[in-house]
Amino acid sequence: MAIREPFPELEEILASIGEGGQRIATIDAAEGAAGNISVCIGWPIEIRRRFHVVEEIRLPQRAAHLAGWYVIVSGSGRRLRDIAADPVANLGVVRIGDDGATGTLLTSPRRLFERLTTEWNSHLAVHDDTVARTGTNFHAVVHGQPPHLAYLSHLPAYRDEDWLSRRLLRWEPETIINLPAGIGVLPFMLPGSQALMEANVQSLRTHRIVLWSKHGVMSRSDVSVTRAVDRIEYAETAARYEYMDLVNGERAEGLTHDEMRAVVEAFDVKTTIV
Numbered sequence: 001m002a003i004r005e006p007f008p009e010l011e012e013i014l015a016s017i018g019e020g021g022q023r024i025a026t027i028d029a030a031e032g033a034a035g036n037i038s039v040c041i042g043w044p045i046e047i048r049r050r051f052h053v054v055e056e057i058r059l060p061q062r063a064a065h066l067a068g069w070y071v072i073v074s075g076s077g078r079r080l081r082d083i084a085a086d087p088v089a090n091l092g093v094v095r096i097g098d099d100g101a102t103g104t105l106l107t108s109p110r111r112l113f114e115r116l117t118t119e120w121n122s123h124l125a126v127h128d129d130t131v132a133r134t135g136t137n138f139h140a141v142v143h144g145q146p147p148h149l150a151y152l153s154h155l156p157a158y159r160d161e162d163w164l165s166r167r168l169l170r171w172e173p174e175t176i177i178n179l180p181a182g183i184g185v186l187p188f189m190l191p192g193s194q195a196l197m198e199a200n201v202q203s204l205r206t207h208r209i210v211l212w213s214k215h216g217v218m219s220r221s222d223v224s225v226t227r228a229v230d231r232i233e234y235a236e237t238a239a240r241y242e243y244m245d246l247v248n249g250e251r252a253e254g255l256t257h258d259e260m261r262a263v264v265e266a267f268d269v270k271t272t273i274v
């Protein structure tokens with residue numbers, strides 16, 4: 001998918017990041033300074049009027065497909081719930097250099113952070129990989145720490161990707177419609193590490209959301225921040241049902257295989273899960 005003209009303006013994009021941050025906080029997935037959001041934009045957009053402090057930076061790894069693009073990303077230590085009230089103080093904008101290895105960080109004089117988010121390498125890598133694979137001109141990535149999903153990943157059985165998806169997609173018909181490839185699962189990896197960045201890119205090639213065991217999730221959308229946040233909400237709601245059922249002695253039926261099949265056929269969902 002790609003966004004068509006007339007392209008959204010900076011103010012609209014900043015507002016959508018703020019709104020996404022508030023929704024992530026509303027579902028308790030952004031305690032303290034946990035969680036981060038970024039979008040990459042592949043059309044000309046006026047940035048410097050709001051973000052006019054200029055600094056040259058080295059990118060954590062090459063992002064050759066984003067040369068000349070803008071990536072708007074949350075600052076390290078900032079709170080997702082605070083972005084809406086003052087986006088320019090909480091967000092930085094990186095114009096990716098023509099070499100794909102360096103960038104220009106544009107910030108506001110009111111900037112409240114030293115560095116970009118600790119997961120900046122994962123955000124950048126997923127954007128670059130998705131743009132290369134799909135040709136989209138817009139991409140949003142959201143990292144949150146929803147407690148029911150994170151809790152389930154502490155149970156060894158739920159770190160099996162097939163098991164997790166089968167267990168979670170059975171609670172509401174919407175879940176398989178919105179997450180037709182299920183939920184990717186990674187083992188625990190150090191936050192911000194190269195290993196997490198690489199495994200995360202790999203999993204988000206086939207999934208719209210991936211669970212980082214004992215930590216949180218990352219979701220993506222080529223439509224909007226809202227859509228990426230929706231994916232976290234659907235997965236977390238499913239995990240809450242699953243947790244309720246475990247606590248209640250697994251007495252619930254869940255959607256049966258036939259009921260799931262009926263949903264998949266009625267809504268023409270391309271999936272291999274049922």
Ligand SMILES: [Zn+2]
Pocket residue numbers: 034035143144145191215216
């Ligand atoms: Zn985190």
